[in-house]
Amino acid sequence: MQAKPLALVTGATSGIGKETVHSLAQKGYEVMALGRRRDRLGSLASLSKDITTHVLDQSKPEEVEELCCKIKSLEKPISVLxxxxxxxxxGVVEEVPLDAVRRMYEVNCFSLIRLTQACLPGMRKAxxxxxxxxxSISGKLTFPANGFYSSTKHALEAITDALRAEVAPFGIKVVAIRPGPIATEFGQVVGALSPWLADSDEAYKPVHEKAMGFLKQVTDPASIPGPRVVSDLIMEVLAKKDPKPAYAVGPMTGDLLPSRLEKDDAAWCSYLCGEIGLDKLKI
Incomplete structure (x- = not known):
């Protein structure tokens, strides 16, 4: 009997990660599911004998390094990461504490880089x-009060572009997935982890209001899909011999994203400020 290929999924306790773990297990993969919340990992593991779980807080480099040592000692390589x-x-650039920015980069970029480094030797050998x-669509465009998150995704896009070329000679495929708004716990987490918004300087309140009003206007809650659309896309791409470098899915990917890619920086700034209403705002 042929051994099942091994997949590793980070952020597996909810949303896109959880759906992707389910889909991979159903497709015949053994899946290592990583996440912070031990109770949710337990319920995830109970769904299939092919799912193993590991508690990992990706904001803590020492935990990431410990997991990387385990990856290197595995008997078979990670086939899908x-x-x-x-x-x-x-929050606006002036007001977000630098420690909060550092922690977000640790999770969104640095831990991702380290885990990828740990998986690559096995992939290259195979x-x-x-x-x-x-x-995210935020990897190609940004909005007021969203600059730091977008910057982590811009960094991820650059890493992905470089890595894709570096490992192509080894038969390794690297794909960026760019979701628009997806119905997950993401928005709740944003609010919980941005307490400074409540104490924002009065001078910035009109900027926040304009930015948030625009986002509400372009993201009709009734049109926001669940995370299954992303996991389904990943499964669809896995079946391709020649995947595209990147795939977008969900709201705003059919209008705003192409608009940003078509416009130069000056045209985009003018368009964005006009759409949000910042072009006429004087404080």
Whole structure:
């Protein structure tokens, strides 16, 4: 009997990560599911004998390094790596504490890099493998009060582009997935981890109001899909011999994302400020 290929999914306790773990197990993979919440990992493992779980807080480099040592000692290589873990904080550049920015980079970028480094030797030896980096439409555009999160995704896009070329000779495929708004716990986490918004300087309140009003206007809650659309896309791409470098899915990917890619920086700034209403705002 042929051994099942091994997949690793970060941020597996909810949303896109959880759905992807389910889908991979159903497709015949053994799945290592990583996440912070031990209770949720327990319920995830009970769904299939092919799912093993590991508690990992990706904001803590020492925990990431310990997990990387385990990866290197595995008897078989990781065949599919889904770098899904990530979160956002919101606020204008002047007001977000630098420690909060550092922690977000630790989770969204540095731990992702380290886990990828740990998986690559096995993939290179096997001359095959898949790496899915969960970016965002924010990896190609940004909004007021969302600059720091977008910057982590811009960094991820650059890492993905470089890595894709570096490992192509080894038969390893690297794909960026760019979701628009997806119905997960993401928004709740943003609010919980951005307490400074409540004490924002009065001068910035009109900026926040304009930015949040615009986002509400372009994201009709009734049109926001659940995380299954992303896991289904990953499964669809896994079946392709020649995948595209990146795939977008969900709201705002059919209008705002193409608009940003088509416009130069000056045209985009003018368009964005006009759409949000910041072009006429004088404080």
């Amino acid at each position: 889904v770098n899904n873990a990530g979160y956002s904080v919101r 001359r095959s493998g898949w790496i899915f980096n969960l970016s």
